[in-house]
Amino acid sequence: MPIYNGEFRTQEGQPGPGGLLRFGPILPIEVAIPSALSKLLASQNENIPPPVSGIGLIDTGATRSCVDTGVISKLGVNPIGITALITASGQSQHHLYPAKFNFPAIKFEAEFSSIAGVNLSRQSIAGKQIIALIGRDLLSRCLFIYNGPKGSFSIAL
Amino acid sequence: MELEKELAYFNVHREELISHYEGQFALIKGESHLGSFTTEAEAYEEGLKQLGNQPFLIKKITREEETDRAPALVLGLINAHL
Numbered sequence: 001m002p003i004y005n006g007e008f009r010t011q012e013g014q015p016g017p018g019g020l021l022r023f024g025p026i027l028p029i030e031v032a033i034p035s036a037l038s039k040l041l042a043s044q045n046e047n048i049p050p051p052v053s054g055i056g057l058i059d060t061g062a063t064r065s066c067v068d069t070g071v072i073s074k075l076g077v078n079p080i081g082i083t084a085l086i087t088a089s090g091q092s093q094h095h096l097y098p099a100k101f102n103f104p105a106i107k108f109e110a111e112f113s114s115i116a117g118v119n120l121s122r123q124s125i126a127g128k129q130i131i132a133l134i135g136r137d138l139l140s141r142c143l144f145i146y147n148g149p150k151g152s153f154s155i156a157l
Numbered sequence: 158m159e160l161e162k163e164l165a166y167f168n169v170h171r172e173e174l175i176s177h178y179e180g181q182f183a184l185i186k187g188e189s190h191l192g193s194f195t196t197e198a199e200a201y202e203e204g205l206k207q208l209g210n211q212p213f214l215i216k217k218i219t220r221e222e223e224t225d226r227a228p229a230l231v232l233g234l235i236n237a238h239l
Contacts, residue, residue: 036202037210062227078212080201082160084224091224093158098201113197114215116225133227 001156002106008151020151023125025144027155029056029132030102031067033075035111037098049075051102054131055124058144058155062135065101065112068120071131072097083116094118101132108157110138162187163214174218185214193218 004027008019030051033041041048052071059066064083081096096114103109115137123130143156163185167174170190174183178193182200185191186208194200200215217223 034201036198036205040205040210059227059229061229062225064225064227066227066230076210078210079159080204080213080215082158082164082214084222085230086224086226086228087230088228095159098198111198113201116227118227118230133229135227 002103002108003154003156004103004106006153006155015150015152017148017151020146020148020153025058025146025153025155026055026125026130027058027103028105029054029134030104031071031075031131032100032102032109033077034098034100037077051075051100052131053104054129056101056103056132056134057123057130058139058153059133059135060139060144062133064137065115065135066118066120066133067097067099067115068129068131069095069117070119070121072099072117075099079117081114083114085116085118101134101138103157106157110157112137159212160214164216166190167214167216171218171220175220178218181218183214183216183218185216 010016030053032051038048077097079095079097082093083096084091085094095117097117099112099115101110120130145154166188181193182197183193184200184204197215204213
């Protein structure tokens with residue numbers, strides 16, 4: 001079972017809660033087209049768009065994983081549904097897309113039948129854009145440990 | 158919004174679909190029901206096979222409308238600017 005260990009340290013190099021408190025449990029992620037679409041494009045001798053790299057945020061508040069609409073559109077993936085997404089400001093309609101998340105640090109892939117497209121374009125950390133929220137659909141298959149005082153977390157996928 | 162036409166078709170024909178395919182996933186393009194499948198992934202593969210890479214609706218055939226929640230999106234909890 002692949003395990004990703006995330007840790008934030010203070011400027012003095014000591015474990016501490018600050019980074020995790022500020023940024024949340026984040027990890028490198030790639031958003032890729034679904035395998036079924038890759039197969040179709042390959043069979044048609046069409047180019048398969050390369051995955052888009054960025055940051056994924058583990059979001060235990062999200063029932064369903066989400067992807068930035070700009071990223072999924074850039075990959076050429078078309079919507080397959082519409083969902084009503086409830087946020088703190090009310091309910092809004094969002095497209096659903098099939099997609100694949102790659103976690104390069106632990107060489108793990110997660111295929112999704114449908115995730116919600118949302119606008120994450122203004123969400124960035126140290127110049128890297130958050131391109132995906134890892135919701136409870138994926139977390140339902142994971143062990144996730146959040147150590148606030150030490151500023152670390154582990155996720156076994 | 159893209160797929161609204163397909164969603165409207167599904168809502169009009171929901172009871173009919175439930176009577177035959179409850180719990181399955183309907184594949185709909187325009188005002189045509191192209192089939193029902195056990196999983197969402199199967200429906201997607203069939204949609205690609207029949208229609209290619211274009212928008213089509215895959216919808217679980219149930220009476221209940223599922224909603225999703227993502228409160229942090231608006232609360233600004235994920236808004237981290239350095």
